[in-house]
Amino acid sequence: DIQMTQSPSSLSASVGDRVTITCRASQSISSYLNWYQQRPGKAPKLLIYAAASLQSGVPSSFSGSGSGTDFTLTISSLQPEDFATYYCQQSYSLWTFGQGTKVEIK
Amino acid sequence: EVQLLESGGGLVQPGGSLRLSCAASGFTFSSYAMSWVRQAPGKGLEWVSAISGSGGSTYYADSVKGRFTISRDNSKSTLYLQLNSLRAEDTAVYYCAKDGGDIVRDGFDYWGQGTLVTVSS
Numbered sequence: 001d002i003q004m005t006q007s008p009s010s011l012s013a014s015v016g017d018r019v020t021i022t023c024r025a026s027q028s029i030s031s032y033l034n035w036y037q038q039r040p041g042k043a044p045k046l047l048i049y050a051a052a053s054l055q056s057g058v059p060s061s062f063s064g065s066g067s068g069t070d071f072t073l074t075i076s077s078l079q080p081e082d083f084a085t086y087y088c089q090q091s092y093s094l095w096t097f098g099q100g101t102k103v104e105i106k
Numbered sequence: 107e108v109q110l111l112e113s114g115g116g117l118v119q120p121g122g123s124l125r126l127s128c129a130a131s132g133f134t135f136s137s138y139a140m141s142w143v144r145q146a147p148g149k150g151l152e153w154v155s156a157i158s159g160s161g162g163s164t165y166y167a168d169s170v171k172g173r174f175t176i177s178r179d180n181s182k183s184t185l186y187l188q189l190n191s192l193r194a195e196d197t198a199v200y201y202c203a204k205d206g207g208d209i210v211r212d213g214f215d216y217w218g219q220g221t222l223v224t225v226s227s
Contacts, residue, residue, distance in 0.1 A: 001168070034213035036151075043201055043217035044143075044151060050212055087151055091211035094165055095141070095153040 002026050002090050006098035012106040019075040021101045023088035028068045032092035035064055035073045038100075039084045047086075048073065078103070108132040108216045110202050115221030122192050122225070128185040128202030128218055135183040136160065139205035141214060142176065142187045144198035144223075154200070155187060159208040170196075192225045199223075 003026040013019050031051040036044040046055045048064035061076045083105055088098040114126040141156040155176040156165040164176050175188040185202050199222050203214035
């Protein structure tokens with residue numbers, strides 16, 4: 001089974017900050033890596049698919065990069081609505097989520 | 107507009123059974139794979155099961171294999187998850203999610219609002 005490890009598990013940031021979240025796979029997954037945002041009490045929302053492709057309707061402040069085993073999600077300028085929990089997901093072999101990264105207000 | 111509406115959750119005793127449903131609308135249901143993803147209270151997301159558009163291929167997480175069964179009725183645009191031999195650790199909100207294609211691996215682009223399953227005596 002492929003394991004996904006996100007870091008950090010949580011972070012505190014201010015509006016306007018640049019935020020980077022990393023995700024590491026236990027084996028190479030090529031570019032089969034997706035990112036989701038989940039606000040409290042809500043269903044997850046797809047942000048990035050195939051490591052770097054922006055899902056329709058998602059602000060361009062979100063970007064993804066990486067391939068193989070190491071991936072990053074970057075929010076270029078944090079907005080109030082971006083405070084949420086973010087999950088990576090591999091879709092190379094079945095599907096596995098990372099444990100999540102909670103982005104909190106500093 | 108794509109809509110996914112889950113139902114069927116509730117309180118069930120350990121060892122019991124439950125069937126979840128997910129009614130889909132706003133897209134050609136049979137053209138897309140579907141998945142179930144769960145989230146235990148205060149925990150992260152766990153993929154549970156997936157089914158191809160035709161229903162001919164099914165996939166399960168090791169944690170539910172042999173206990174849960176995924177199925178679909180394309181004539182009714184409805185996805186199902188039969189949960190048997192339930193355990194306390196199956197307590198979670200269960201979401202149905204639409205694949206970006208028919209197992210194209212581009213993430214789950216639409217999600218339902220979730221239905222809560224509580225396993226307790």
